Amino acid sequence: MTPARAVLRFSKRRYPLARMATLLVSLGVSAASLPAWAQAPAPKSAPAASAARSAPGSSTKVRMAMTAAFVSESGMPVYGRIATYLSKKLGSEVSFITGQSYGEVDKMLDAGAVEVAFVCGLPYVLKHDANKGAVHLLAAPVMKAARYGNKPKYFSDLVVGKDSKFKKLEDLRGATFVFNEEASNSGYNLPRYKMLKLGLTQGFFGKVIRSGSHEESIRLVATGKADASYVDSLVLDFDRETGNGWASEVKVIDSLGPAGIPPVVVSGKVPAEVRQRIKQALLTMNKDPDGRRILDDALVDRFAEVDDSNYNDIRQQYQAAVKAGFTTIK
Numbered sequence: 001m002t003p004a005r006a007v008l009r010f011s012k013r014r015y016p017l018a019r020m021a022t023l024l025v026s027l028g029v030s031a032a033s034l035p036a037w038a039q040a041p042a043p044k045s046a047p048a049a050s051a052a053r054s055a056p057g058s059s060t061k062v063r064m065a066m067t068a069a070f071v072s073e074s075g076m077p078v079y080g081r082i083a084t085y086l087s088k089k090l091g092s093e094v095s096f097i098t099g100q101s102y103g104e105v106d107k108m109l110d111a112g113a114v115e116v117a118f119v120c121g122l123p124y125v126l127k128h129d130a131n132k133g134a135v136h137l138l139a140a141p142v143m144k145a146a147r148y149g150n151k152p153k154y155f156s157d158l159v160v161g162k163d164s165k166f167k168k169l170e171d172l173r174g175a176t177f178v179f180n181e182e183a184s185n186s187g188y189n190l191p192r193y194k195m196l197k198l199g200l201t202q203g204f205f206g207k208v209i210r211s212g213s214h215e216e217s218i219r220l221v222a223t224g225k226a227d228a229s230y231v232d233s234l235v236l237d238f239d240r241e242t243g244n245g246w247a248s249e250v251k252v253i254d255s256l257g258p259a260g261i262p263p264v265v266v267s268g269k270v271p272a273e274v275r276q277r278i279k280q281a282l283l284t285m286n287k288d289p290d291g292r293r294i295l296d297d298a299l300v301d302r303f304a305e306v307d308d309s310n311y312n313d314i315r316q317q318y319q320a321a322v323k324a325g326f327t328t329i330k
Helices: 077-090 102-111 121-130 185-198 214-222 233-242 272-283 289-297 308-324
Strands: 006-009 061-066 093-097 116-118 135-143 153-161 176-179 207-210 228-232 250-260 264-267 300-304
Touching: 061 077, 061 102, 077 093, 077 272, 077 289, 102 116, 102 121, 102 264, 121 135, 121 185, 121 308, 135 272, 153 185, 153 214, 153 233, 176 185, 176 214, 185 214, 185 228, 185 250, 185 308, 214 228, 214 233, 214 250, 228 233, 228 250, 233 250, 250 308, 264 272, 272 300, 289 300
Parallel strands: 006 093, 061 093, 061 116, 176 207, 176 228
Antiparallel strands: 116 264, 135 264, 135 300, 153 228, 153 250
């Protein structure tokens, strides 16, 4: 039998808006009901599958992708280690593929070109609601920090420069706001809902910038190129704990949530028995010495079983913004 192994495939390319914007359209949601950014044309084709589409076993490959992280960019090696861990537990080659946009990973899941993905809660909700059999929840991380309450939840933190005089969202009228991307729950959906509740829907900010990542948003705020940004608390926490990035140069003045944390999903094309094996490997990582070390380095207590109701808050906030016609932060 060929020994199981993990393969990492990395790409450092940026994600142009046209690719990011295809996510919701690719979910089967009517383009007319989406914000302007989501109505861009879809890419010509999704990336081709690189391995046979069969159940994991002694010689079968499992492909794992990521569009939402529970660590910052400096912690990306954690996913390679998870791939190696799963390879040993499943007796299969597990490859970690990164560099794809939200929309590309979505199409890869549909095509069976990727079996497992770490995704943001908003894309999960929209995909689930458009086609309930398209993906299945495997698990979700439960973070160690006390603020997460030992639950699969996270927050959206409003950061400003460490010497900024801004004290709350309402102080930012006319300021420069930066967000990571429109398909992000913590970077866009949650702050948009708060702005809706406060009635800040008519061109509140002086300028709005799209950065492409939470790390870049933090950098722009830290260096004074933007006044504020709502960022993923997991990314901010990781950089603060490890001393990486620009996290020490910003401060938090507001937090939204708790919200359903980005889950791990599996393609609906994967047989139920295989889904269960992958799920069990994740759920028992914290009880295995090798798995425990990986989780500790990622500031994760464990992976927990979750159901769709964990993401109802995200669903309700998105629907409220769409119903109100407030789809674009201004």
